Amino acid sequence: MPNPDLSARLRSAFDDDRDAATFSLRLERHGDDLERSLRAVYGERTPALVERLLEIMLHAFHARPADLKRLDEARLLRPDWLQAPEMVGYVAYADRFAGTLRGVGEHLDYLSDLGVRYFHLMPLLKPREGENDGGYAVADYRAVRPDLGSMDDLSALAQGLRGRGISLVLDLVLNHVASEHDWAARARAGEEKYRDYFHIFPDRAGPDTYERALPEVFPDFAPGNFTFDPALGRLLDAPAPAEAPKPKKGGRKKAAAAEVPAARQTDGAGGWVWTTFNTYQWDLNWANPDVFAEFLDIILYLANRGVEVFRLDAIAFIWKRLGTDCQNQPEVHELTRALRAAARIVAPAVAFKAEAIVAPHDLIHYLGTRDHHGKVSDMAYHNSLMVQLWSSLASRDTRLMQGALLAFPPKPTNTTWGMYVRCHDDIGWAISDADAARAGLSGPGHRHFLSDFYSGIFPGTFARGLVFQYNPATGDRRISGTAASLAGLEQAQVLGDEALTELAVRRLILLHAVTLGFGGVPLLYMGDELALLNDYAFADVPEHAPDNRWVHRPRMDWALAAAAQAQPGTPAGRVNAGLRALIRARAATPHLHASIESRPxxxxxxxxxxxxxxxxxxxxxxxxxxxxxxxxxxxxxxxxxxxxxxxxxxxxxxxxxxxxxxxxxxxxxxxxxxxxx
Incomplete structure (x- = not known):
């Protein structure tokens, strides 16, 4: 990418020679990756896009605060910061953890004392009002939910975390925006530029063709992948612009009609928009380079607010290709590499985590293979490990887990896994028929057993979970429930059985031992350190009632957190003490550096x-x-x-x-x- 003309232009963009040299060196290092990936996606439109992106990057570089620039330099000196054994993650909803962002800031000592170095606050950017898929229907990427605080509060929280050596992690929803987002509103109003931000069809012909190969993510409450909107029809031909009136003598010339933003009427027949997840979440058209530019600007804006890790939500879905399930397409990895390269130029302290819950042979591409090796995302979820943990716990048999883990291809040594016992989402039994057959099992039969076991209907089960999204066409049943309830603690306490309580506590500590010892960033879901049980009161909240995943999203119990350390003999105290001992042991064990793989x-x-x-x-x-x-x-x-x-x-x-x-x-x-x- 660098050339003499560009070098001269860059020098003129800086008052400080050192800043100019820094930006130029990073551009030289990552510019080729940026341009090559953009060209693979956008072809001949790439030069104009690169010019636009350069302006975005220069603006963000100049706006980057001094303390974050210092963090950039520190991370360049220790590029394995995300792989170190002392990296332990904590995941929470801000409101359920402490009410507001300022409230979260009052509990940073709790996180530090636990050993947390990576803090993921679940979706907090401004969502649509009412039902919003747990915050993943974003209406404004540059604003915080009003009940949580402001962007300034977010920046202050990020600074407080940095002072304790804790990295702030936020969700960045890439596949879709809320139907109330400004882009969607302007598309609905007839602005052709913003209609091109989405996949809009005048009738069912296009959607029906795509649907033949598309699965349903939420078959219970959001069947299908397209939504009818009465404001989205065919655009009518634009009227010829009126001739601008001639100015009177001595008067100022009025703006020409062409300078007015283009908005056109539709034929009034309505149209269909792609909505993979919910009717109110409009999928974005990443084939439009304007969408790429918008998101790079958003990433750098949030990075300058102090976000250090971006969880790239629904990343697998962003590229659409007819005749496929529209997941894991090659362009997804090109786009991610380009976003990462641009972020490295401006803010090398920033890392990407891919939220790709896909099969191992697809997952490895989110960390990079061949010429993308180690250049896509810095981290990915090891969803299979979580699934296999619960499978082995129910069956008391690890052979399926051994085979599944052996099937994983080696990851790039500069990347890391995110491992977890539980997360905010349901558990889908992502066990392939091939893995099951190698262990002497029937894939459908074993998945059926696990759904029965963890929904509490299998004879002799210790688990108490809820079925989420039953799909009668496939027989799939996903499971909701906190780790403690699924591991038997809820049942033990209902029965008042101390022996069963002891076994449940041991199960929980075992699960955490595996995730903390696997080699990556172990992610503790809020309340798991206290063995919180299912919260059935979720059904009393109208916007939560249709989605039973809220059963495992209880509010933080700060009284229990205090009692857990004061009363170590209680179940919460025993789990808390066991987990803290594991975290201390992990930090003292260099063998757990994430560049090393765990192999069964x-x-x-x-x-x-x-x-x-x-x-x-x-x-x-x-x-x-x-x-x-x-x-x-x-x-x-x-x-x-x-x-x-x-x-x-x-x-x-x-x-x-x-x-x-x-x-x-x-x-x-x-x-x-x-x-x-």
Whole structure:
């Protein structure tokens, strides 16, 4: 991209030679990735788009606050900041955590004390009023929900977090906007420029053709992928512009008609707009370069407000191609690489996380393969790990998990996984028939078993969850519920059974041990550190009642948070203490750097999961018991990986592996590190 004319132009754009050199060096480093990806998507329109983007980037660079520029330099010196073992994430809704953004700021010591270094506040940009898909129907990307505060409050919160070494993470919804967004309103009003921001059809011919290959995301309450809007019809031919009146002598010339923003009437017959998720969420047309420019401007604006990680919501859906399911198209990765390259030029402290809940062979492309290797998103959700954790917990069998994890291709070493026991969303049983068959299972049969088990109808289950989005055509049933309720704590407390309570606590600590030990950024969902149970009062809130995912989005219980540490013998206290011990052990274990992969190794007992990590400091072997039984493991299995002695990072004890066997208690965990010769 750099050339002599451009260099001269850049010098003229800066008063400070150092800033000019900084911007030029970053442009030289990332400019080719930006231009190549844009050309792959936009072809001959690329040069004009690059000129426009350069102006956006220069403006954002000049506007970037000094403390954030310092953070940029620090991150360039430590590019693996997101992969370090001390990185622990926390995910919360601002209002359910502390009411407002200022309220959140009053609890930063709580996050620091827990060991949090990455704080994801769920959607807080201004959504449409009323039903808004949990905040994912954004009406204004440059404003905060009025009940939470203002953009200045967000900036102040980000600064307070930075002062404690905690990175602020926000959602950026890329696939769609609320039907009340200004772009949609102007499209509905007949402005041709903004109609091109969306996929609008005059009749059902186009939608019906696409629908043949499209799945339904929310078949219960949002069937189909297109919505009729009476204001969207065919645009009528624009009338010839009126001739501008001649100015009177000595008078000022009036603006010509062509200078008036173009708005045209439709034929009044209405039209159809693409709405993958809900009728009030209009899918954007990323084939239009104007959409790309708008979002780069938004990203850099929010980055200058202090956002350090962007969760790219619904990223898999942004490119549409007839005859496909319109997910995971190659252009998605080109567009993400281009956005990342542009962000690296202005704000290299910023990272991208892909919200792509897709199969492993599709997921790896969101981190980068071939010439995109390590240049797309910096982080992606390891949804499969979460699904397999709950599967193994229900079946007391880890063979399916072992096979599924082995099927994952290696990720770029400069990227990281986001792992979680639970999140804000439902659990969809993303278990492939091929993975199930390798474990000797029927895919449909096992998915049916898991839905029965976690909805509480399978005989002998410990779980209490709710069915979400039953699809009669496929038989799929997704599950809602907090981690504690799904792990058996709710049932144990209803029965008043201390033995069952102890098993539920052990299950929760085991699940967190796996996510904290897998190697990436473990993401704690708000309240999991206190074992919060299902909140059935969600049904009393009209805008929440149709969506039972709110059952696992309870409000933070600050009284319980205080009591958990004061009363360590309670279930909340035991889970909290166990989790804090895991976080301390993780921070003290360099073997958990995310550049290293965890790979399953053969286990002599299906109840046990063995994960090996090959770090330059030596081998680490993790052993997890997914049953309520004591399991004895032949010591030679561990000796093959670790030698004759190993230290357990979780218990600070040394094992002599020359003995015949090692025993793990119910839901026990070991993080074993081989001792130096």
């Amino acid at each position: 190794v053969p286990s002599p007992d299906p109840r046990l999961l063995l994960l090996r990590r090959d770090h330059p400091l030596g081998v680490m072997l993790q052993v997890y018991n997914f049953s309520e039984e004591r399991v004895t493991l032949p010591a030679y299995v561990l000796r093959e990986h670790l030698g004759t002695a190993a230290t357990d990072q979780l218990g600070d004890r040394t094992f002599d592996l020359g003995r015949p066997s090692v025993t793990l208690g119910a839901y026990g965990a070991l993080w074993l590190v081989g001792q130096p010769e």
